[in-house]
Amino acid sequence: MNGFLSALGQKLAERWLSLLVLPGALFLTTATTARVLGQAHALDLGCLTDRITHWARSPVATTVGGQVVLIGAVLSAAAAAGLAAQGLGTLIQRTALAADWHAWPPPLQRWAGAVVRRRRTRWTAAVHRYQQQLSTDARSLARTGSRPDPVPRRAAHLARQRIAAEEPARPTWSGDRIHAAAVRLERDHHLDVAVLWPSLWLTLPETPRAEITAAEQALNRAAALGGWALLYAPLTAWWWPAGPLAASLALTSRYRFRSAVDAYAQLLEAAVRLHATDVAAQLGMDHSGPPDPVLGDALNHCLGFRAPSPPASGGASSD
Template identity: 55%
Template sequence: MLLAAILAGAAATGLAAQSFGSVVERAALAAGWEAWPWPFVEFAERHVARRQRRWDVARAEYEALQLLERAPRPADRPRPRERHRAAHRCVRIAVERPERPTWSGDRIHAAAVRLDRDVHANLLILWPHLWLVLPEEIRGEIGRARAALTRAAVLGGWALLYLALAWWWWPAVPLAATLVVISARRLHAASDTYATLLEASVRLHLTDLADKLRIDEQPMGPQLGGAVMRRLSSPVPATEPAL
């Protein structure tokens, strides 16, 4: 009976960690943060505005250094190290202009932003169809990257469980803090890998999907993306006239 109780408690703890991990994942990716309850949505909105201001300043500095590189006198040109540092400061805030309160959420959102800008493709509509034509090894790589993202979030769920024990057991505090740091770093790395694979898969295999859809062969670009999206998009149903 004691062994059964220990096993049941371990199973319940594992399920609780996974449940908390799903909460951590939704918070880290922040896909629908505009619908968060008050006061979380207000805090997130202010944080997004601050990140946008910081990103605008860093981006302006980077573009100014790029402009100085075209100076006719070599002495007036900045060192490459300065430009690399400015680019790194910008990327540390977000890869593209921030639209979400977290770096991981913005990193995945940046893949959709880039594809919409460069290829005129809506990743949300395109992805289920593209997934069916991807080679098995690529789908395996994407699945492993997505699983790594989930595991990093579950580690954050364990941190929340240990934090709940801090009232009775003080060593739980440094343990929870350590797990938070590790979880944050793994979320950062996993979201970067996952977003990179999503974007690369679209850029490399959009022509394969276009071939399946019997679209005339076109070079990779906005024309091909627009043609694919027109074929995949469902028409808006006509509204009945009011009587």
């Protein structure tokens, strides 16, 4: 037991160091550099070196007690910056996925609704162009008997996918990518992912659980990187090199976030398609073969929450 607790503590310390302290220390270093150099001497390394040397010779930095206090203060500030970045990352993730945009404050809700309508118009036009290209290729195949060039068809398909995999229902690509998995499962198998997922997660084997957990962690890390970008951005007011740094972090976060969302959506859809019958077996349902709409309706009915019945009127009241 002591060995387990020791290993757990070591693992938690490593995660605390890698996720909070080290990125936070880099942020504090950048903030200090911005404060010392400013805009006029943004790239003057000599000035920065002289200031650090002056601080190192101060009485606080030359005594053991001062060094302990200084190290503790730096670690605390770095951890606080890391927690702030994590919090901003959570906000970025919720905003990017926009699962609850209908409950946003009215101004944001109206803006999100307008974005959804514009994306839906663009997606409909892209689908129409893709269907036209399919018809053109079919007529060419019937007329010449040879396979038409697939490049225009693939380009039309990618143009549609860049907007959304299914008809847009959220203001962001990432939100629609996860929503598309739920739409397909409901359309193909009548499976309600929100209802099925808690029970499915408990019955999943170790390998798919590990893959989904890894994808979710990658999603969280990408969102946290966006949180760091938001922390670095205000430093531009004092030190212009912080601007390119914040922009590079934001672009990297966007790329990683979209990749993680796509991987998570694929794993989510695959897990439901492959293991929905395992949930049915656990519930004692007699079903053979892959999931079908009949099974989906049965699972939704069995696992769904039912509204409580209203109290009977006219009954005797208790004292």
